[in-house]
Amino acid sequence: MTSLSHPTAGGTSAPASPHSVVHTKVYGDSEHLQVPAAAAHVSSEQMLDWFKQMLLIREFELRCMQAYQEKKIGGFCHVYIGQEAVAVGCTAAVQHKDPIVTAYRDHGHALARGMDPKHCMAEMFGRIGGCAKGKGGSMHMFDRDNNLYGGHGIVGAQTPLGAGLAFGCKYMDEVIDGKPNSRVSLCFLGDGALNQGAFHEAMNLAGLFDIPVIYVVENNGYSMGTAIARGTTMAHSLITKAAGYGIDGYVVDGMDVVGVYADMKHIADKCRATSRPAFVDMRTYRYKGHSMSDPRKYRTKEEEEVFETHDPIGRLEARLKTAGLLTDDSLKAMQKAVRDTVRDAITWSDESPIPPMAELYHDVFVEPWGPYTGSSQPAMNGGTANQPSMRTIDTKEELS
Amino acid sequence: MSAVREIEYRDALREAMSEEMRRDKRVFLLGEEVAEYNGAYKISRGMLEEFGARRVIDTPISESGFAGLAIGAAMMGLKPVVEFMSWSFSLVAADPILNNAPKMLYMSGGQFGCPVVFRGNDGAGGQLGSTHSWCVEGLFSNVPGIKIAIPSNPYDAKGLLKTAIRGSDPVFFLESERMLGNKGEVPEEEYLIPFGQAKVIRSGTDCTLASWGRPVHFCMEAAEEMQKLGISCEVIDLRTVRPLDIGTVVRSVKKTGACVVVDQSWSFGSPGSELASQVHRHCFDDLDNYVHRVHSADVPTPYATNLEQEYLPNARKIAEAVRSATYNL
Numbered sequence: 088m089t090s091l092s093h094p095t096a097g098g099t100s101a102p103a104s105p106h107s108v109v110h111t112k113v114y115g116d117s118e119h120l121q122v123p124a125a126a127a128h129v130s131s132e133q134m135l136d137w138f139k140q141m142l143l144i145r146e147f148e149l150r151c152m153q154a155y156q157e158k159k160i161g162g163f164c165h166v167y168i169g170q171e172a173v174a175v176g177c178t179a180a181v182q183h184k185d186p187i188v189t190a191y192r193d194h195g196h197a198l199a200r201g202m203d204p205k206h207c208m209a210e211m212f213g214r215i216g217g218c219a220k221g222k223g224g225s226m227h228m229f230d231r232d233n234n235l236y237g238g239h240g241i242v243g244a245q246t247p248l249g250a251g252l253a254f255g256c257k258y259m260d261e262v263i264d265g266k267p268n269s270r271v272s273l274c275f276l277g278d279g280a281l282n283q284g285a286f287h288e289a290m291n292l293a294g295l296f297d298i299p300v301i302y303v304v305e306n307n308g309y310s311m312g313t314a315i316a317r318g319t320t321m322a323h324s325l326i327t328k329a330a331g332y333g334i335d336g337y338v339v340d341g342m343d344v345v346g347v348y349a350d351m352k353h354i355a356d357k358c359r360a361t362s363r364p365a366f367v368d369m370r371t372y373r374y375k376g377h378s379m380s381d382p383r384k385y386r387t388k389e390e391e392e393v394f395e396t397h398d399p400i401g402r403l404e405a406r407l408k409t410a411g412l413l414t415d416d417s418l419k420a421m422q423k424a425v426r427d428t429v430r431d432a433i434t435w436s437d438e439s440p441i442p443p444m445a446e447l448y449h450d451v452f453v454e455p456w457g458p459y460t461g462s463s464q465p466a467m468n469g470g471t472a473n474q475p476s477m478r479t480i481d482t483k484e485e486l487s
Numbered sequence: 488m489s490a491v492r493e494i495e496y497r498d499a500l501r502e503a504m505s506e507e508m509r510r511d512k513r514v515f516l517l518g519e520e521v522a523e524y525n526g527a528y529k530i531s532r533g534m535l536e537e538f539g540a541r542r543v544i545d546t547p548i549s550e551s552g553f554a555g556l557a558i559g560a561a562m563m564g565l566k567p568v569v570e571f572m573s574w575s576f577s578l579v580a581a582d583p584i585l586n587n588a589p590k591m592l593y594m595s596g597g598q599f600g601c602p603v604v605f606r607g608n609d610g611a612g613g614q615l616g617s618t619h620s621w622c623v624e625g626l627f628s629n630v631p632g633i634k635i636a637i638p639s640n641p642y643d644a645k646g647l648l649k650t651a652i653r654g655s656d657p658v659f660f661l662e663s664e665r666m667l668g669n670k671g672e673v674p675e676e677e678y679l680i681p682f683g684q685a686k687v688i689r690s691g692t693d694c695t696l697a698s699w700g701r702p703v704h705f706c707m708e709a710a711e712e713m714q715k716l717g718i719s720c721e722v723i724d725l726r727t728v729r730p731l732d733i734g735t736v737v738r739s740v741k742k743t744g745a746c747v748v749v750d751q752s753w754s755f756g757s758p759g760s761e762l763a764s765q766v767h768r769h770c771f772d773d774l775d776n777y778v779h780r781v782h783s784a785d786v787p788t789p790y791a792t793n794l795e796q797e798y799l800p801n802a803r804k805i806a807e808a809v810r811s812a813t814y815n816l
Binding site for chain 1: 631
C-alpha cells in the first residue's frame with residue numbers, strides 16, 4: 088500500500104489517503120462498509136466498458152484543452168482529467184432513469200451518462216448542434232434524454248436542485264402514481280461547494296424530508312487554488328458534516344473505478360430502498376488546473392506525480408492485463424477507436440453551423456409573447472431542425 | 488342575477504391555489520408556516536386539511552434551500568407554488584430564483600423549463616422597517632426569463648394566480664400584506680386572467696395614471712381629488728409588469744396627452760422608469776409635458792409612521808404630480 092498524502096490531510100495529523108480505501112459510515116447503525124468487487128458482481132464486460140469510457144473522457148478532455156488553445160472554445164473550460172473513475176463508476180452504479188446533476192466540471196458526467204461526444208464538443212464550440220444549441224457552454228451540459236439536469240456554473244447552486252430532482256421523483260411516484268419511490272438522484276459537487284450555504288440548506292432539507300439524493304463530493308483537494316484544509320473545517324473527516332444532518336456518510340476511493348462502482352452500487356441501492364439521502368466523500372485528484380488559465384503554483388510537481396502514478400486509467404489497465412482481459416494490441420485498438428471518436432466529434436462540431444440569430448430570442452419562455460418565440464428541443468433530442476422565425480419588435484405596428 | 492359575492496384578497500389567493508391543486512396533482516405548496524400554522528398570513532388556511540402534508544409542505548427557514556428544491560422539482564415536471572412569507576426574504580435565495588429559474592430553459596437549449604410560482608408579500612407592510620419592506624419588482628423586473636404579476640385586488644389576484652400556476656414559465660407573484668384583508672367581488676365561476684393585459688379602471692380625458700399593485704388605490708384616491716378640480720384622470724392598472732401592456736397605456740396617453748407613472752419601488756432603474764421611457768418613445772408627439780413619476784423616496788424604508796407615510800407613494804404626491812403634468816389645463 089503506497090503511503091500518499093491527499094491534500095485532505097492538510098496540516099492536520101489525521102490520516103487520509105485516497106488509496107488506502109477507507110469505507111466508513113459514521114451515522115446510524117455502525118455498519119462497516121467494504122464491498123469487494125466480486126460481491127458487486129462486476130463482469131469483465133463491465134470493466135472493459137468502463138475502461139473505454141475513461142479513455143474516451145481523457146482523450147476528449149485533452150482535445151478540449153487543445154481546442155481551447157486554438158480558441159475554438161471560449162469562456163471558461165474546466166477539464167476532468169484524473170477524476171474519470173468518479174463519473175464513470177457512479178453513473179454505472181445507478182439506473183439510467185435516475186437523475187444526475189453536477190457542477191461546472193461536467194464534460195465527464197455528460198459523456199458517462201451517454202451524451203454523444205459531438206453534441207458535447209459542439210456545445211463548447213458554440214454551435215447549433217451543441218446539446219444546448221450553443222447557448223449553455225462548457226459549464227452547462229444538459230441532456231434530457233439521458234436524465235442529465237446540468238451542468239451548473241455557480242458553486243453549490245446544484246445542491247438544492249439535486250434535492251428538488253429527488254423530491255420530484257419521489258412525489259411523482261408516491262403522490263401522483265401511488266407507488267413506492269423508484270429513483271435515486273445523484274448530485275455531484277466539488278469540495279469547494281462544501282462551504283456554500285446552499286449546500287447546507289440542501290443537506291438539511293434532504294435529511295428532514297427523507298429525500299433520496301446522494302451528494303457525491305468529488306474531493307480533489309482543492310477549491311480552485313485553495314487546499315481543502317485551508318478553507319474547510321474537518322477536512323480530514325468530511326462525513327462528520329453529514330452526521331450533523333442525520334445523513335449517512337461514506338468515504339470512497341475515487342481513483343479506482345471498480346471500487347467506486349461497488350461502493351456506490353451499495354449506497355445507491357440502499358438509498359433507493361430506504362428513500363433516504365447519502366453523502367459521499369469521494370477522494371480524487373484533478374491533474375490539470377482549476378481552469379485553463381491555472382498554472383498550479385499552489386501545489387508541488389511531486390504531489391502531482393504521485394497521483395499520476397495512481398491514475399484510475401492506469402490502475403484499471405493493469406488489472407485488466409493481469410486478468411488477461413486486455414493485451415497491448417487490444418489496448419492500441421481501443422485507444423485508436425477513442426481517438427477517432429473524438430476527432431470525428433471535433434470535425435462534426437467544426438462543421439455544425441453557428442446558431443441562427445433567431446436563437447437569441449428563442450428558449451427564453453416556453454409560451455411565446457412579445458419578442459420571445461417560444462422554445463423547442465435541440466436536434467440532439469429529436470427536435471426539429473430548429474429555425475424559429477425572428478420576430479421583429481415593431482411597436483408601431485403592434486400599437487396601431 | 489344574484490349579487491356577486493365579496494371575498495378577501497387572501498381568500499382569493501387560497502381559492503386560486505386550491506382550485507389548481509384539485510385540478511392538477513403536480514401542483515403543491517411549500518413554504519414557511521404554510522401547513523400546520525395555516526399560513527403566517529392565513530392565506531393557506533385549511534389547505535393542509537384538504538390536501539395533506541405531502542402537498543402542503545412546511546419548510547424550515549431556509550429560502551435558498553427550498554426555492555432551489557422547488558426549481559429542481561419543476562425541472563422534473565412538477566408545478567410548485569413557493570410562498571415567501573415576505574419577498575424581502577427572497578434576497579437570501581437570489582441565486583436559485585434569479586440564476587436558475589429564469590435561465591434554465593435558455594441555457595439548456597429548450598430542454599428544461601421551470602414552471603414554478605414564487606409568491607408572497609411585497610412592499611411596505613406597516614412599520615416593518617428597512618429590511619422587511621422590499622419592493623422586489625425594482626430589482627427583479629430587470630431579469631429576462633421571469634413573468635411578474637402584481638395584482639391590486641381580489642378579483643385580479645385569483646385570476647392571475649390561476650394563470651401563473653397553469654403556465655409553463657417561472658412567475659414572481661407579488662402580493663401585499665396591506666391588501667390581504669381588502670374585500671372585492673370575486674365570482675363563484677372559474678375564470679383566468681391572461682398576463683400582459685392592463686385594465687382601464689377609471690376613464691378620463693386629461694391625464695393617464697399608470698400603476699400596479701397597492702398604489703393603484705392611491706391613484707384612484709388622487710383621481711377623485713383631481714375630479715373636484717375639474718381634471719379628469721384615466722387610471723390604468725397594469726396588473727403585470729412582465730409582460731408590460733404598453734399598448735393600453737399608449738392608447739390612453741394619445742388621448743389624454745399627459746401621464747403619471749406610480750411605482751412603489753425606488754425610482755432608479757425601476758419598472759416605473761422603464762414604463763416612462765416607453766411612453767416617451769411611443770407618445771413623443773402626443774405629450775404636453777414629460778412623463779411624471781411617483782416612487783418611494785430614494786432612502787431606506789423608515790420605521791416612524793409619519794416618515795413611512797411620506798416615504799411611500801400616496802394620494803397627495805400623486806395629485807401633485809398630476810397637477811404638474813397638466814399645468815397647461
